[in-house]
Amino acid sequence: MDKDHGRVEERIYTALRPQEVLDESQYEPWRNMSSLVQVERLVTFSDGTERRDKQYYLSSLPAEAVERIGTYIRGHWGIENRLHWHLDVTFREDHCRARKAYAAQNLNTIRKLALAIVSQRKDKLSIRKRLFTADLNIDYLKELLEI
Structure with a gap:
């Protein structure tokens, strides 16, 4: 229960x-x-x-x-x-207007890949803050991608 x-x-x-x-x-x-x-x-x-x-x-x-x-x-x-919550809340997937051909499916795959990469990092930042930091800081993005 x-x-x-x-x-x-x-x-x-x-x-x-x-x-x-x-x-x-x-x-x-x-x-x-x-x-x-x-x-x-x-x-x-x-x-x-x-x-x-x-x-x-x-x-x-x-x-x-x-x-x-x-x-x-x-x-x-x-x-x-939890996966769908992150896709809906963090990536705002429900607001995505991609509808043609395989666009929505392709974007969903990319979001899941990004979520998997960002989730592997073990720091105190939330998933959303990790994405935001990666967007602003190329060195942090390289760390996430292990480049």
């Missing part, structure tokens, strides 16, 4: 062995998969409204390791959300 941002989120993880839920013809292409995982989420907002949803995952971990699978799923989304 998580309590954050004015909501309470509960998750129920259920993991099954694929051969328990699939018939032989369905199971054959997935023979190397160890478990099917269902995540049932109930989100209760501060105004009392609720939202339910289900997500499904395929895992190479055994169904008996459902707690560990849940930890990995939650960790993955934490990483994913």
Whole structure:
């Protein structure tokens, strides 16, 4: 259970062995998969409204390791959300007006590369301040790029 941002989120993880839920013809292409995982989420907002949803995952971990699978799923989304937060807030990606051909996709790739490079530096500056400093100071930029 998580309590954050004015909501309470509960998750129920259920993991099954694929051969328990699939018939032989369905199971054959997935023979190397160890478990099917269902995540049932109930989100209760501060105004009392609720939202339910289900997500499904395929895992190479055994169904008996459902707690560990849940930890990995939650960790993955934490990483994913932090990435998107930086893209949206630091790089203002949502305000990008590039729409033609592959421009938006190419810019997204460049932003992710820049974020990866800047994130490797271990100093006390925030990501935004590192980018700002690199923009103003060519020596700092060279350090980041290891030139």
